[in-house]
Every structure is written in structure tokens, then in C-alpha cells.
Amino acid sequence: MAGVSPRPEVTMAQRKRQLVSTELTEAALQLMAVEGFDAVTVDEIVATAGVSKRTFFRYFASKEDVVVQFLADMGTGMCAELAARPADEPPSVALRHAVWVAMAACADGVDHSGRALRVVQLILRTPALRARFLEHQGQWRDDLAVEAARRQGLDPEVDLYPRLAAGAALAAFDTVLRRWSDSGGAEDPAALTDRAFAVLAPALDEAGVRGPSEGPSGGTSGD
């Protein structure tokens, strides 16, 4: 009785749908791990999963999506974490937590075991997948920027800071993720994130409290 939970609100169609999705992802990842992304065709994937090609494109908008799809709600997760942080928290700390959430979702987000690492490595070394990944990051940057602006009481259309802060946070994310991937998962994502934000914090916090005007255009160091 413990193993069977016939949730009335979860229809069978939805479970079936979930099943097909996992089946497709499973097949795609397994094939690509061996032959690489480009060598695997959608026809091979659907043949392995046992569904039609048309169905594949009902679940994923593109061949890249079957690999990168799990990134979709990572942006909202990051943004939600940023929004959930205390309002009086310095930007660097709030953003650090947001990036930490993203790294956590990335490190064990695909599913458990070491497959998350292999997927990340596949993404980072395949141009087409990396492009999609960066495309997602572009969206996250927009989302983080509006949230950062709200926190600081700035206008994202006027002040440069929100978008710069979001970009810096994503630079940290990118750096940490790459390092984690290159180390084969040996390095600790959280510690890496802390180190990255230790570098970025001066800009994030000093600029944040400075307010709407970012100061003279000459910069802090002479020309």
C-alpha cells in the first residue's frame, strides 16, 4: 500500500507523459554519451525510445532541448532564491545564494549519480549545446537584473548596476561550473562559489549602495 499512491489529481495521461519524456531523455543521453551530440539523429533517439519522430518534437522544441531542457526552470529558481533573500542582505550575499542554488540544481539536477556531471561536460564541449546554454543564461540575466533592480530600488532601464550585477553573478556561475566540470566533479561547488564571490563582492556591494548614479565617467583608476 505504501508503494501505490493513486493520486486522484494526477491523471494517468500525465504520468504517461512523464514516462515518455524520461524515456526520450534517457535514450538521447545514452546515445550521445557514446557517439556525441552531432552524430546522434532524432530518428535514432525515437527508434531507441520507441516513439515516433513527431512525438519527439511534441516534447522538445529541438534536438538540443532534450539535453538542455532541465535548465529551463533553473533561471526561475535562481531568481526566486534572490527574491527570497532578506531585503537588507548585501547584494553579493544574496546573489551568492542564488548562484549556489543554480549550482546545486546543476550538480544533481539531471538526476542523482554522476550523470549530472557527464551531461554538463557534454553541454560544455558541444558548440550547439553550449549555445543553447548561453541562450538560457541570457534569459536568466534579464530575470536577475529586474529582481536586483527591485531589491536596490533602481530602475533597470536607467541604471547600469542591475544588469552588471546579474552579469557578474552569471560570470561567477559560469566560472564555477566550468571549474567543477573540468575537475571531474572533485571540487566543491559551494566553496568554488564562495571564492568567486569573494572576488566580485567589492563591486557588487560598493556599487549597490552608491545608488542610482554610478559616479563620474572617468572610472576609479586613471586613464
Next chain:
Amino acid sequence: MAGVSPRPEVTMAQRKRQLVSTELTEAALQLMAVEGFDAVTVDEIVATAGVSKRTFFRYFASKEDVVVQFLADMGTGMCAELAARPADEPPSVALRHAVWVAMAACADGVDHSGRALRVVQLILRTPALRARFLEHQGQWRDDLAVEAARRQGLDPEVDLYPRLAAGAALAAFDTVLRRWSDSGGAEDPAALTDRAFAVLAPALDEAGVRGPSEGPSGGTSGD
């Protein structure tokens, strides 16, 4: 005699090649300005330019490339500028100049007149083109990181700083470019760049002189 310069070292084939390339770019940009990127097919472009489709793909690797191709050597330009800056210059100043070069190349890089702006706007609002653009930025980040590491005497495989600095610089570039595009070219790219680096400078310079160790993992602000 002034108008005719039959350079002996420049063969006619090369000039012809240049001509076809320009013709193709011209046709593509003109069509896309009206109908948008996705609505224009390669067949339309080649029909307008008067060459075969096969020839199109001898000049450009993809449909996106005909628009984004001018970005190709922008990365090397940025990196070259960074390398050319005095060694004792603070990172924030050197990187600011690198970004300024990139903005200059972008602002009047396609060709003169206001077409550069329209191309940038086209890229920023078209997902497929934005993806290619970000793909290029990914390459620039790698290049800038190794150069930044060289300047600071750091190991890009060990220290987080080089890649973070490169990412921060590109965040500035992204922010400035977007602002410039959104303002319809009204805002001054150089001034925008200065403002962005005024925000980033504390992190770029303080972290840079700190050396190989980025300090404790707890960050500058409490948790």
C-alpha cells in the same frame, strides 16, 4: 588614374570574391530588415544576390553567419587591445579599453551610417542570432581569460580571477551594447563603458593585486 588601382598582388578572383560576399550580406540584411530573420530563406537571399544557394554556403557556414560574421575578429581585436595595454596598467583600465575597442567595432563595424545599429538590434531581438552572438562571446571569454591571466601572472587553470574578470568585462560589454541599442544609438558607447567599469573596477583591481589566493571562502560580507 586615381580611381583605377590595379593592385598586382590582389588578383581579380579575390576582388570578385569580396564582391560576392558584400552582395550576399547586402541582400540578406536588406531582406531581414523588412521581414525579419526567420522569414527570410537562403533561397530568397541568393535569388536577390544573383548567385546559387551552393555558393552561399561557400561564403557563410550558416544563415546566421551572414549577419554575425563581422563579430568573428572582434574577439581577437579585444584580446589584442588587452595585450597591447601597458603591463603596469590596472586590470580595470586595460579591460575597459578592450571593451571600448569592441564597442567601437560594433558601433561602426558593419559599415558606416546607421546600419550598424539596425544590425545590432536585429541580433539582439532574434533568438537564433543572439545565440550565435553569445557563442562568440564564449570564445572571447576564453581568449580574454588567458590574456588576463598572463598579465597578472596567474594560472588560468588554478585561479578563478582571470575568467571572472573576463566574464565581468563581457557583462559590461553586454550591458553597454544593450543600452546603446535600446537608446537607438543616442547614448555614447564610450561614456557608457566608463560608467560600467566604474562599477566593476573595485572587484577587478582589488582582486587582481591580491594574487593567486583569492582569500577565505566566507566572502567579504557575513552570511
Next chain:
DNA sequence: TCTTGGGTGGCATTAAGTGTCAAGGAGTTA
């Protein structure tokens, strides 16, 4: 004039992605 080499056009082909429609299964109502 002959030849050689880079560039080109046309054709066939692969693969991604989309529109359309008929068929089938699950859930609902009578």
C-alpha cells in the same frame, strides 16, 4: 593553343522541424 586551378552552378541527399489528419485510449455521462 593548351593546360591548370580556383570558383561556380546544378543536383542529390541528409536531417531538423512543422502542419495536418485519422486513429486510439481514458474518462465521463446516460
Next chain:
DNA sequence: TAACTCCTTGACACTTAATGCCACCCAAGA
């Protein structure tokens, strides 16, 4: 049970991007 509806699927056709292949043309040199 029968009928009806909603959702999902499979099959087919189609468009388009992108690549390989081969014959052809034209400029440059012997």
C-alpha cells in the same frame, strides 16, 4: 454497456538548412 469528448499518438507530406559531388567556366601562365 453505449456514446461522446478530450487528449495523445502515429503516419505522411512538406519546407528548409546544410553538405557532398561533379561537370563547367574563366582567368592566368607555359
